[in-house]
Amino acid sequence: MVLVRQGFIAAIGALLSVGSVAEPCVTLTGDARQGGLLWGQVDPATEVRFHGRDVPVTPDGSFLLGIGRDAPSQLTLEVVKDSPCQQSVTIGQRDYKIQRIEGVPQRTVTPPQEQLDRIARERVLVRDAKAVRLERPDLLSAVRAGMRWPLLGPITGVYGSQRVYNGTPRSPHYGVDVAAPTGQPVRAPAPGIVTLAEPDLFYSGGTIILDHGYGLSSSFLHLSQVSVAVGQEIAVGDVIGAVGATGRATGPHLDWRMSWFDQRIDPQLLVPSMPSIDKSP
Ligand SMILES: [Zn+2]
Incomplete structure (x- = not known):
């Protein structure tokens, strides 16, 4: 029993x-x-x-x-x-590259009001561009089919990395940095509609935002040339601008970022691994 x-x-x-x-x-x-x-x-x-x-x-x-x-x-x-x-x-949890730097002399630079106003204005431009709601299933299928690198070159910065100065974390790096000489063409990694095309923003210099639809967008920073206009439809592989060191950049490189609404996405997860030998696109 x-x-x-x-x-x-x-x-x-x-x-x-x-x-x-x-x-x-x-x-x-x-x-x-x-x-x-x-x-x-x-x-x-x-x-x-x-x-x-x-x-x-x-x-x-x-x-x-x-x-x-x-x-x-x-x-x-x-x-x-x-x-x-x-x-x-x-959700798989990742380990990001965290660089701790101690004993850095504190910089107490107060930016002039004019500069603060400019930064605030530009933040609104970027926010408005990202608030565009584009629903184009064809663009989304193209992203799903696979994206390509906007240009080839050594990767000098990765998604998620962060510097901590004297114990104070800076905001993380959300893009993938590809070093290349100024003037090197930057190509659309997937089709999209241009929602921002600014030749000279304070932090990011020449900046393009390409909307792939359904909340997904790519941003391209520090460009020396912006060759597209807002509203323009771009096909994959089209030249949209050229590499530069504009804005707050230490040397010529492309900083490519992606967002899904307010979430930052790692572009490097969406493209094949960077070919190491050939530099020409
Ligand atoms: Zn960067």
């Missing part, structure tokens, strides 16, 4: 544990780690929320999720249609 009862309890236990490993509502593909992009597919007209944000869905039901630099190890995906469901997405 006791044995039978134990067997019964074990069977119930097995049922419960099977029940608790619920079928995921959506199968996600892509790179489930900090800085990565995930792709999903639902029935058209389904609502998707990720980590509390409404996610735009294409007319055929596909969607894109971006994972920020400091995303926690679990994020919640909610799908709302006839039967709402929820799933926890496990």
